[in-house]
Amino acid sequence: MSGQGSASRQDRSPVTDADVCVIGAGPAGALVADHLAGAQDVVVLEAGPRFDPGDRVERQERAIRPAFDRPDVWEMGGERDDHAASGEWFYPLNHARVKGVGGSTLHWQGMVMRLHEEDFASGSERGVGPDWPIDYADLQPYYADAETELGVSGADDNPFAPPREQPHPNPAFPPSYSDSMFADACDELGIAMHSVPNARNSEPFDGRSECVGYGTCQPVCPSGAKYDGTVHVERAESQGATVIDRARVERLAHDAEAIEAAVYTTPDGTEHRQEADAFVLACGGVETPRLLLMSDSEQYPGGLANSSGLVGRYFMDHLFAGVGGVLDEPTRQNHVGFLTSESHQFYDEADEEVGPFKLEFFNYAGPSPVELALTGDDWGDDLLDRLQSEYGNHVAVGALVEQLPREDSYVGLDPERTDDRGNPVPDVHWTVGDRALRTIQRANGIQRSILQELGAEITWTVGPDDTGPAYHHMGTTRMGTDPASSVVDPACRTHDLANCWIAGSSVFPTGGAMNPTLTIAALALRVADAVDAALE
Amino acid sequence: MELSRRDAVAALAALGLGGGAAAMYTRRDGGDDGDPQSGTEDEEIDVRDDHAERVAVAAAEVLYPSQVTGVEQFVTEFLGPRLNQDGHGDGIREAVGIVGDRAQRWYGAEFDALDPDRRDQLLREMGVDTADEAPDGTDAERVRYYLVNDLLLALYASPTGGELVGIENPQGHPGGTDSYQRGPP
Incomplete structure (x- = not known):
């Protein structure tokens, strides 16, 4: 068993004339790529491997047997994934994240509920924390689309849920x-x-099996009944998108106004530059701020897209x-x-x-x-x-x-430790x-x-x-209207760079207490629309 | 409670060895390939696998609860594809060799020739009972991983093994989504 699927693209050289470069092939990046593929030339750079779906039952054995720790199931750990945790609360970063095509949805539990209306207005309604710059109505159509994309199995029996417009797909x-x-x-x-609401099939859906009850949903679903990001990665590829696995983006080359290229290395150590008109960062709530902070320059000495000084700040979990x-x-x-x-x-x-x-x-x-x-x-x-x-x-x-956002809860760069590529490891300084x-x-x-x-x-x-974390990394590139107090605007485009969008839970101003992936998916679809419109 | 071929197939499926992998395993006596060529490497492996099966059955007779029947057929059906699995099969053969070596040195007999109480005693004297399983560990840890826990995993991930404990759909077995909804049988 190894992290090299048979479909891996052996040629890891950059794509010429790409319109959009998506960094990260987890659910957010996968949905953006799928949504844009066909209309745009899309390339996806993924730091981890493309896992062979045929290995999933063997990964299940790892999940069951005591000889293996949880990160072993999806080959997390080691120098590549080294990290620090300098906060008063230790953060076991590698316990439930996956680097690879599909991202952490390969490991996730698969619970997909919408945030409540008041979650978008915590400051106004609850008297604490910021309001989101968008409200539930802005996101509602995207929630519906996201439920369709993920094949959510659910019912309209929750009297406390926000208003719905259509039944769940299953x-x-x-x-x-x-x-x-x-x-x-x-x-x-x-x-x-x-x-x-579960992102696992109660009936056969979208060419995938119904749940057959393996019982190891978290960390691995051998049947494929549980949704994961590979679904949309494969669909994006079928529409012409290029996915390059084991392409580790180490910095974003830029001028004052825009990103010029994602600079990545391949397993043989070769460095490449992927140029594109638009860039979508979809690396999760830890690696997205880490990449921005590692992309500092004379123009941006505090890190890219960080004129607010808030990249990495307000790290939250449930x-x-x-x-x-x-x-x-x-x-x-x-x-x-x-x-x-x-x-x-x-x-x-x-x-x-x-x-x-x-x-x-x-x-x-x-x-x-x-x-x-x-x-x-x-x-x-x-x-x-x-x-x-x-x-x-x-x-x-x-x-x-819910945990409220706090500036003293953050993801930074550890000044003392580097990974196997010589880059500073992320320091999750978690304060509750x-x-x-x-x-x-x-x-x-x-x-x-x-x-x-x-x-x-x-x-x-x-x-x-x-208590401990639910492994929902949120808040580290927060969304807002004021460039002085937020990193991205309401369309999830960075205030500082005109061609850089961020898809993922790092843009959440507050976290609510709902599992975040459906909101990540809805925002990703919304980002895709914004990128598409910007490129027209 | 009798272990069936279905249990062995289910145990294999839980380990990624269902369907094609199980079908591809062919025994030299009764398998599609017929007898191996005399003196070949295949024959050597076949002899070792015969030995591994006998040792595994003898171990299972100690490891499995007394109310379980059909152990020999279950273990044989399970072990064949498991021995064919890259890497893991060699680990099983090595673990069997460790146990056989101890049996000869300490009791002057093959492990499977010892009576069940002696087999139990031997495994405990080796420290297998208190060892944590580890595929790259000490002798006791490897025996625990490749032999003892492999056999326990096979049993308790099977429908019959699950039922012994009170669960029709044990973890690892794709037993559907009905049983979780039902009350006790």
Whole structure:
């Protein structure tokens, strides 16, 4: 197994007369490339390899076996991916990101919900944080398109969701057995549950399989039922786009007004210059600011597109809160690796003191018997006794919590350490504010009440003291109207450079508490429209 | 509870060896290729794989719970394609060699000729029970990875192995999206 698919383009030389150069072949870059291909000559530069889809089941074995850590599944780690974490909160950057065609959607959970209307107006509506320079209505048609592109399986049963204009492309996955147990408890407490929009096929869709229940969604879906960015990369290529894998962009050559070329190196160490009329940076919330900061010059000594001084600033993630326990009856966990029920009931109660959060009802609480069987010092009847004892009666309610943007939470360049190419490694200096911690406490309180109503013995809590990130990198090239306080304009074009757009969650002024990828996809489609219009 | 051919196929599928890979594995006795040429490298490998299968079956008889039947057929069906897998097959053969060497040195017999209690004792004396699996680790860690955990993974990622624990669709098995919706059987 190696990160070299059979379809890899061996010639990694630049494309002549390219209209658009997209940097990064994750979901944002893939959607931009697909949307523009055909009308424009598009080249995509991807730092990582093109993985062979035939290797996915072997990657699943890595996900299950204890010999491998999570980054091993998609070959992350080593000097190429070295990083620092100088903040008060350690940030395990490589745990859930992937460098390769498809990007981190190869690894992701696949939950795709729209931000709520108030998320776009946090300052106005909640009294804290900035407003976005666009509102929900601006993004709504792109949300609908994004749901179609990703083949979202969902239902219109969420009374707290923002207005919709059309059904999801696929029906929602039915609730789980344990959802029905939670429903009784939530009914008693007056908490409404609803379905989860999933970017995995509940029915065959777009030439891809329906979900067949491998149960290892995160970090790998062997069946391809879970959407990933390779879908749109391949579609873009079928329309004439060129994708160059293992092309590591190390700086953006520029003059005062525009980017001239993306300077990249190939595995043999050769340096190339990819010129284009327009550039779209789609490298995620860490590598996009890193590339801009590495592209400093006499003209831009603080880094490219950084006249505000805010490139890399306002790094945000979602925080996890959770409570788990056991019942004295079977709860049927770990049959699948995705969620089927949530509650957004408390989301829009957010204010200055407590942020938005959503509740998630787990279908994979407690240990997976397969993974459990590969650890421990027993086998035979003793092992089976242990598996039967430890599996089967767990329940858990999780939550995602908003973190506000803070200038002292940032992605910078580590002055001391370099990667295998001699470039400074990213330093994720993550700082979490008190509002997020209060929100976790609030979520924990509701989670405890649900489990107590269910009659569960509570066995663990992830609270303010031991919370961790959801690996949603946001905020580091924020969107705004004022060039002094933002990096990109409302169309996601950099204030400083006329031919440079940024697609991805780095433009989020605030993060809300919804998984970000549907919003990333909607913004990517909007960026594609803007680039197309600019090139006409 | 009897392990079936379906269980072996499911275990192989969970490891990327379903369909074509499983079908491509042909045994010299009864396989499409017939008998190997005498004295060839193929014959040497076949002899080693016969030995590997016997050792793996003998190990599984210790590693699997007593209520499981059909172990020999299950292990044989599973192990064949696994031995053909690039890199991994050699790891299994090496692990089998380590176990066989210890059995000869400590108990003067082939591993599969030892009685089950002695096999269990041997693996524990080697430290395999307390070792973390590691494909490039110590002898005990490699035996844990290539032999013990391979066999446990095969069993507990199969439908019958899952049912023993109370889950019809264990992780790694593409058992569909019905069982998660159902209550206990």
